[in-house]
Amino acid sequence: MSKRGATPPPEGILVKRARSSSPQQAANQIAISSSNDERQQALIRTVKRTSGLEAPIISLAGSHGAEILSCRFDPSGQNIAACSADRSVSLWRTYSPNANYGLLSNMHKAPILDLQWSLFSPLLYTVSADHTLHVTDLTSGQRVRKLQAHRGIINSLDRTMAGGAGVELVVTGADDGTVRVWEGGDEGAKQPISVFEIGCPVTSVCWSADGANIYAGALDNEIHVLDLRKNEQVYSLAGHTDTPTSLSLSPNGNFLLSPSFSSQTIIHDVRPFSPSPARIHRVLMGAPAGFESTLLKGAWSRDDGGRRVAVGGADRTVCIWDVESGRVLYKLPGHKGTVTAVDFHPKEPIILTGSKDGTMLLGEIEPSLAL
Numbered sequence: 001m002s003k004r005g006a007t008p009p010p011e012g013i014l015v016k017r018a019r020s021s022s023p024q025q026a027a028n029q030i031a032i033s034s035s036n037d038e039r040q041q042a043l044i045r046t047v048k049r050t051s052g053l054e055a056p057i058i059s060l061a062g063s064h065g066a067e068i069l070s071c072r073f074d075p076s077g078q079n080i081a082a083c084s085a086d087r088s089v090s091l092w093r094t095y096s097p098n099a100n101y102g103l104l105s106n107m108h109k110a111p112i113l114d115l116q117w118s119l120f121s122p123l124l125y126t127v128s129a130d131h132t133l134h135v136t137d138l139t140s141g142q143r144v145r146k147l148q149a150h151r152g153i154i155n156s157l158d159r160t161m162a163g164g165a166g167v168e169l170v171v172t173g174a175d176d177g178t179v180r181v182w183e184g185g186d187e188g189a190k191q192p193i194s195v196f197e198i199g200c201p202v203t204s205v206c207w208s209a210d211g212a213n214i215y216a217g218a219l220d221n222e223i224h225v226l227d228l229r230k231n232e233q234v235y236s237l238a239g240h241t242d243t244p245t246s247l248s249l250s251p252n253g254n255f256l257l258s259p260s261f262s263s264q265t266i267i268h269d270v271r272p273f274s275p276s277p278a279r280i281h282r283v284l285m286g287a288p289a290g291f292e293s294t295l296l297k298g299a300w301s302r303d304d305g306g307r308r309v310a311v312g313g314a315d316r317t318v319c320i321w322d323v324e325s326g327r328v329l330y331k332l333p334g335h336k337g338t339v340t341a342v343d344f345h346p347k348e349p350i351i352l353t354g355s356k357d358g359t360m361l362l363g364e365i366e367p368s369l370a371l
Helices: 021-025
Strands: 027-032 042-046 057-060 068-073 078-084 089-091 100-104 114-119 122-127 131-137 142-149 154-161 168-174 178-182 192-197 202-207 213-218 223-227 232-235 255-258 264-269 280-285 309-314 316-323 328-333 339-344 350-355 360-364
Touching: 021 068, 068 350, 078 114, 089 264, 114 154, 131 154, 131 264, 168 202, 168 213, 178 213, 264 309, 309 339, 309 350, 316 350
Parallel strands: 068 114, 068 339, 154 202
Antiparallel strands: 027 042, 057 360, 068 078, 078 089, 089 100, 114 122, 122 131, 131 142, 154 168, 168 178, 178 192, 202 213, 213 223, 223 232, 255 264, 264 280, 309 316, 316 328, 339 350, 350 360
16 A cells, blocks of 8 residues: 555546656556545555566457458467458467568458468468368468368368377368368378268367377267277267367367357366266356357467366357366457457467457466466
């Protein structure tokens, strides 16, 4: 507490400190009058910053003329890529001056539904409703590969490093009811390495931590677990009453996050020996899917090892839960449309959100208290 030395101000106004011990401290202090206190004291609250962002909340806007369908940090956390229904991909700097340094227009002939950064090279993978998988070299901005990957809309993709081989593998899932595995990089065969027939439209795909299994969410409300070596389905994960919209693996590889059209988000236990026969670790509520049948993309926090998960909703907010307790930690507002995609920064407590309003928001959150 700090006493005022001058005449008390009128009730309810903000008081600005004239001096502070340092410019940084001054920038982070707010003084609020409290006329209920007989001594007319001011409460000095310090806004604690938790990341390297220029401000606690940053808007990234102006690049897309339609809804953003996916947005992700690169493996270093220095860059952001977003894809949109306007058939373009925008590239941004995470930190000041947060420049939109690239716009790859008309990459596909239809909306771009998902994207992934390569794990080891300056490449970007994108899939679209035009049934193709593109590989773009970000150093030149030129497409280096185009694959006629499916016979239907491609909803999702993921990538992994093949164990010991040093080869990046890409998996795609589409409305044609198949899951296909491709050799990644700027060179490779035009034919898939493996094809799995699911029998109904596939809405989401995700690699296991070791790259041996593929998780595929489908219109039958199940998550099919596919063994790449055996080239067959080994089991499935049940629990959803409607279609899973996305899949995301925890940083330790033990749990799988899956939002769904039922507005129910399930965390599945995918360890080899699960203590639960149903393999359901948590059931989370709070992110409404709405009636638009949007494939909402969830994410795990990575700076704290996966103690939190986040999913956007049709209520234009982002819901962040504590994994162990299942408690809602945040309901973050700011968007003017359904929040379609979220991602966590790999090293800092920063969350990235993309929306149907065509904008993205960067926001810092509190570090995990359990660390």
